[in-house]
Amino acid sequence: MKSSLSRRGFAKVLSAGAAYAALNPSFAMATPALRLVSSPTLVRLNSNENPYGPSPLAVKAMTDAFSLAWRYPDEHEGMLVAALAKLNGVSTDQILLGSGSSEVLKVAAAAFTGPGKKLLVGHPTFEAILAYAAVAGAEVVKTNLTSDYAHDLPKMLAEKSVGLVYICNPNNPTASITPKDQLRAFLSKAPAQTIVLVDEAYHHYVESNDYESVIPLIAQYPNLMVARTFSKIYSMAGLRCGYCVARPELIQRMRAQQAWDSVNIMAMVAASASLQDGAQVEQGRRHNTEVKNYVYSALDKSGYKYIPSHANFMMIDLRREVRPVIGAMSDRNVQVGRVFPAMPNFMRVTVGTRPQMEAFVSAFRAVMS
Template sequence: MKVKKQLLSLNAYDPGKSIEEVKREFGLTKIVNLASNENPFGCSEKVSEALRSFSHYSRYPDGCAELLRGKVADHLGVQQNQLLFSSGLDEMIQMISRSLLSPETNVVMASLTFPQFRHHAVIENTEIREVPLKEGRHDLVGMQKVVDEQTSIVWICNPNNPTGTYVSDTEIKSFMKHIPKDTLVVLDEAYYEYVTANDYPDAMELINKYENLLILRTFSKGYGLASLRIGYAIGHEDLMSKLEVARLPFNTNSIAQIAAQAALADDEFVKRCSLVNKNGLQQYYTFCNEYNIDYYPSQGNFIFIKTEKSQQEVFQYLLQRGYIVRPIRDGIRITIGTEEENEGHLSVLKQILVEDASQIRLLS
């Protein structure tokens, strides 16, 4: 078949083994999945209440997500025509890439960031300019230097996945001043609800100032609706009207729209999750500091710790003991779980350190 040749260099997304598969393979009765940055506390009870009476399975969803659009616009203090909804942020990234990228353009991103940015750039056969992170953080000065007249998109994951680091308000404002007005800067704020840093950018303020800025957010993480796949973008109305053309009809389903409205109405649930996440991160910080393990302080619901030995070897060690993490270049990314899950996982990491004392060191 005459598929695009650039697809031959890519692999389909690998979600990893299912929990049931891991149980069977290693004879385990309990598995803790700390690989996908899901909310360990599920979602608001208001979501279940809102979905109990749903019965319109034979009807197409509202293609414009009108009710949800109004709720999100009010929540953020923006106009409804500044919003675009998608089936998770993966679809949004696909829509943006499809709309703006071509063989005549280039895209700028960090060299260790959310892989879907690069994945879709390859599919669109555009030039990819990757700038290494500095101490786990986006090097905005370095990224600015490689932007030119052909740069169509600059991707900034904030907080960055997988390192959990962030770009500050001062840094992004300085960066935006030097970027051409016809180059789109995308701030992926998938983990926005977990951020606690005082100098984190106020995206709504930035949106009003820069027409070439687009903000991405999702209901998958802090709101706990990962299985329903619903995210959205916030940007200038002219840009949004153009991106709408690339959106598939009825791309967000009715159940997801109803659930998102209910989730949005429960601020207390999100605040509790953020607080418990902050405490969970501290559990890992304390452990890493005690055992001299390198890590990045995180603004997400995950932590990146460095490894000296093969990430796959560390991953396999943990997997055989019932803990699934995400192996990444130079380290492993661990989702923050419940206090009990964190304690259990840290006890297994401690076992690695004990074995390291007589063998080859696994953790940095």
């Protein structure tokens, strides 16, 4: 039987539905066709995802690009690289795209660590690059965060034979920042042969005057690289698109470790379109702050402390082992972050929409009572 819905008609329906869902998360939460695998009653707060969805411009760009799926993405790569170079005030040969910023971390570990070239990280931090460096045969050195959850940069500076320093700022899983003055002082003293990679995945959520992006400092420090992603503020985690900003010579060394055409055309057109939506970043930051303050207030009333968050997630001090609480929350259809062995009494929670966080607060109070 021949379908009465043409391919063009299907694309229009899909575009309209996806765009509406992006603007109305509650619709996506209630629509199995859009959610695909998750229960409509499940509150997913475990992966630091942005629940508001991609920009409508990104959804339209992907729909318009359906007919280009047969082509390799070279042309669109050039367009996105040019837009990112302009945005960050660098030349196009200082941009490397990646399949999410995770690929940037992977090729950085491959290029700059190995036997005799250590990876130096804060502890705890985002673990992916530790696994990548281990594959490269590198020794991984972990330096505990300070009492206020910043990277202990003076202690890290004392480590010898370091190939790559990884600084996640804001840090995952703590959502804390390392102050800009401390980072500037570290960069001024770090050995020229040691590469410093600053991961700014959560950059757009920060509102503190003690923080700054270090991208402008690349002109001053040839050993500095910065990783960014479209997964967080741009809500494109499932599309996998990130990038690195660095000196051309470092970009070339990383590119040699990378698979050809690792970023797909849909991710590229969505990323390019997102950069044209000036309101998305500001709206995303505002929504995140408003909902985060609601959760802060609920935790304060219940007597629970938390690490002040500079990202779209937070760490809550439960004053008891977190593992059973994670399970109990899941039993109430609220998924929260995994156990972090360095912080066994803390629970990481994504900042979702207001209805999602109301459901979290309700489940949390029931579990902890």
